[in-house]
Amino acid sequence: MGNDKQTDLLQGTLDLLILKAVSLGALHGYGVLLRIQQISGEELVILQGSLYPALYRLEHQGAITSQWGESENNRRAKFYSLTAAGRDRLEAETDKWNRMAGIIGTILRTTEEGI
């Protein structure tokens, strides 16, 4: 399948975004979606279906943990929050992302004279 790599990249990015979102406070699934959209200024559109597999994967890996509580509309909802391991991972991934963005930015800014 041709777009395998693209999915991988998106997936990795989605994980990072979820970690960032729940690092600011416990959220349920829909809340994570809203917060990412809100922070990004509605610029980023997330495939809603891929959100839950990503949440489950992160919980499975021990980066986030969940607790059942009551949502704002008085429903039982599962709230996700960051674990210590997840915080480490968020920092590491953030560093990595920034470094990568810096490198790619430098490459893209290079002009003909620069070589």
Add this chain to the structure above:
Amino acid sequence: MSLRSFAGRLIAEPHSWLRAITRRNRLEAEMEIELANHLESLTADLIRAGYSPAEAARRARIALGPTLVHKEEMRASLGLRWWDELGADLRYGIRMLRKSPGFTAIAASSLALAIGANTTIFSLAKSLIYDRLNVAHADELRMLRWNGDSNAVVHGMWGDFDTSWGSGVTASVFSYPVYLQLRDHSQAMQDLLAYKEDSMNTTFRGNAQRAVVAMVSGNYFAVLGAQPQLGRSIQPSDDHVGAVSAVAVISDWVWEREFDRSVSALGQTINVNQSLLTAVGVAPREFTGAKSVQSSPDVFVPLSMQPLVDPKGKNASLLDDPDMWWVNITGRTRAGVSNAQAQAGLNVGLAAAVRGTMAVKAGDTMPRLDLVDGSRGLQFAAQMFKKPIYVLMTLTGFVLLLACANIANLLLARGAQRQREMTVRLALGAGRGRVLRQLLTESLLLAGIGGAGGLFLGYLGRNVIPRLMANAWDRDQLNVPMDWDVFAFATAVTLLTGLVFGLAPAWLAMRSEAGSSLKQNAQTTTRRRRGLGGKAIVAFQIALSTLLVVGAGLFLRTLLALNSIDVGFRTDHLVLFEVAPPKQRYGPGKDVQLHQRLEQGFAALPGVQGMTPSLTAYIANNGDNDDFLPEGEPGTKDRSGAEDVNVVGNTFFETMGIPMIAGRSFGPQDTASSQKVAVINEALAKKRFPNTDPVGKRFKTGDDKPVWVQIVGVCADTYYANLRDMPPPQFFMPYVQQPDVGRMTYAIRTQLSPAELVPALRRVVQQADRDLPLIDVRTQREQIDATMQMERMFAALTTGFGVLALALACVGIYGIMAYSVANRTNEIGIRLALGAQPRQVRGMILGESGWLAGVGVLVGVGAALGLARLVKTMLYGIRPWDPMTLIGGVSILVVVALGASWIPARRAAGVQPMEALRHE
């Protein structure tokens, strides 16, 4: 990913996975709730943004996408996918197996039999050859042995030694003075212990019996690291020469059997060979002692008790005798000392000890010390059974291979039937790995059923095998434990067979391209390719069966040959038992009187038709010999003139039914004070008195003070120690004319069973002496059977294997021919339509299976000829290439092969051409 987070995931993931599979229902419900919540919140937000409720709900559903797919991905995120697929595979596999119960039953039961046989033989082999003594750190134990050439300084030995090795001698017994020197002066070894096991008359609470008594050095329990479960063990202070302490430690088994595990056993008096000992402790449960892995001594006494409980030699004590070598020595090397260093050190020590204790003459050579593995004791069982066990392991391995071949064959045939199913699956998009996994799951499932059955059969076999190996009258049985190793072995075998017979058909199924067989129709199915694989397997099965059937034939013929031997005396209605008067109560002369008294007592019992004592019981792997020097023959210094001897009662020849050829037998006129007389057998007459009449001749016999003995008769030949050696030359002397006799075997001719007779016999013995036990009561037939134990076990097991092999071959041949006929219905229809006779069609099918059988039998006979040479020493009366056995085995297989293909052949001949052609 950092190492820390990797480690974190290593802990988190299994935990999360386990939680997911154990709370599966809750997990599913939670996923449902989460997605429903999401949808609801999204819809609410959309309504707030101005959409109508219906439109909002529609848009929310589109935005979220298919929840079924999401849930599947959520499960995959938790690592549940392979688990779910495994469950599906298993369910499908079970459904497939239940759909064809006949196939499942045959495959699983043949596997169960093969795995059961392997498990049993493996347990046996493990126990006999690989198991260690049950003492602390058995692997560190080292046993002392020595070997010397024919001039070695050691002449007197009591215990195990082997002179057949080269021209010298190898032994693991030492004199007590040498032991003391080695123990006290060895730098390389930690404390050295010494022991000697012997069977003695023992009385516990008035119950007289024969027991194995270990005389042990004071440090024995300490070196072996054994803590008594009750009371105390034997201490160094118990083992002082001169200041003997009459104490004994009893085994766990004796404690259970004689004292009901009562604490009051401590302080009880035990009578061992007329010495009264006090029980001070009970050895640990399962303790084996230092000698044998398979059994423990019944009683342990200090080694310094030897002159009292087991007097030997001129002045009863061996403790200060430098010339009699008799104790076994075991110890542990010191930390940091290599085996070679320890051996070198002990070797120097041994030479010094020999020079310091013995009178070394010119020309005498020093024994060289060998430090060998002591973790399995003296390894009698291992030495005796090593070869038979390996032969059995090979044969059971063949049986397993045969069962695997059988299942592979059945699965191949089934795989061909399922070819369409597989191609449909592949065409619908199933991954190859996925289909392969499905097939493997099915074969492993089958193997699992077989393995469970095999383990069960192995558990039963564990109880059967010791019975095949033990004497009919022996009370202690060989103990074959069922442990985790055995379980692991059975599991490994099961998995391996599952993989072996599962992979081949799976691979074949995979080889075909998707669609290829969908396009093909019934007639053009690639018969040739599949047929060859299946036929090769069936030929292989037939070859293995031939091998096993020929093997069974060889061992059966051996047993028959041994059974049909005429031993030279009447073996029916003869009860044997032994009486062993201890030396310290019955000195020279007194023992003869005791036996005379017993003889009168036994002869007077009702139901006793005849009775005789004798020194040597026949066909009991025992023998005695003594000098035999006819008058006029020049005497030599060595004992080259020695012949087999039996010292017997005056009624010996009548009771045993041995006919006299010339002269007379013994009678009441032969007494202690009359002329010393003897009877010789025909073989001895031929050997030492060729061309002359031996009756009336004299010969000289006896070690210390040779006496002249007159020959009064010649009797017929009889077998002696065992059935494998031809009747040897023998001479007989009345026991009443001997200075001392000691232990004798009584033979009683009676119509009564031993059980009916024993109480009366015991009364006679107890009237003479309360502490004398009747030892080893058995019939002569049982005695002879006992010497053929191994042959009987082999005949029984190999016959079982052979029958199993035939049954499997039958199934294999029938399966392949039935399949072949079913596949060729069209072709056969055409043949018949074109004018072929049903007879010809039948001949064609039978010919094909005959061909198959021929190839298999040929290969099998070749292999059998090669392997039979290896078991040559285990056979009797036949050559390894025994033509009768080979012809018999081959004919059985050919008959079975043709019989198994008869039904398919008849079915082929009965094909209706029109129906077959319409069949398409």
